[in-house]
Amino acid sequence: MLVDAGENDEGNTVVNYLKKQGVKFLEYVIGTHPHSDHIGGLDTVISNFEINKVILPDVVSTTKTFEEVLDALSENDLRITKPEVGMEYKLEDATFIILAPNSSEYSDLNNYSIVIKIIYEETAFLLTGDAEKTSEDEMLENGLDLSADILKLGHHGSANSSTDTFLDRVGASSAIISVGRNNKYGHPMSETVNRVLDRGINLYRTDEMGTIIVTTDGTSISFNNDATGENNSAQE
16 A cells, blocks of 8 residues: 655656565555645556545545546546545455545645555554544544544644644654655644653654555564665745
8 A cells, every 4th residue: 555655746756666565556645635745656656556546525626636547547447446434455464444535625735635544463553644633623523433542643744734723633652753854834843852752652753764664574673774765845
């Protein structure tokens, strides 16, 4: 499964990385929401792999990037599956559950982000796209289990995401911020970083560490930082 694929010029980087790992087929491809730093490389991925299911939120963007993704889907006879909160999918011996978006109308595209919880035996990972407080509050109210060992913080560590209540409900032991080095948005924001660190959560940042690889056998979780895969793009 692939979740997001970076900016337009990073599609080949993603494809080459996956091929280096021996990936030849993708059961699921998820584009969390139609901002270019998340779906920009998806058209390249779609054109290079056999894919079973593509999940995109029920929102349209007028950007050239979004149109390129739609064109790639059409050229490869792939249809869009819309996310349904509570829907579970099998991923070999693991499962993932869709937790958001919980509404069909937002003023900010970030809150359309598809949020998933991946469960493998005794471990769980929560991937939040660019979900902000609005979406987090809805997840807190929808009654689904948000607890996870690893949390990918929403919106690159923005001030309007990863609220105190949300962090407490998730209860992660480690958190990851995917964020471009020296980005123009000032991400991650210090108040968000402090909310994480004040809870004793281990924090990993791509702007400081490059590629972050997390591995689990279903019981234990390990981090293997590979500084050769740096993420230096400016992200929204």
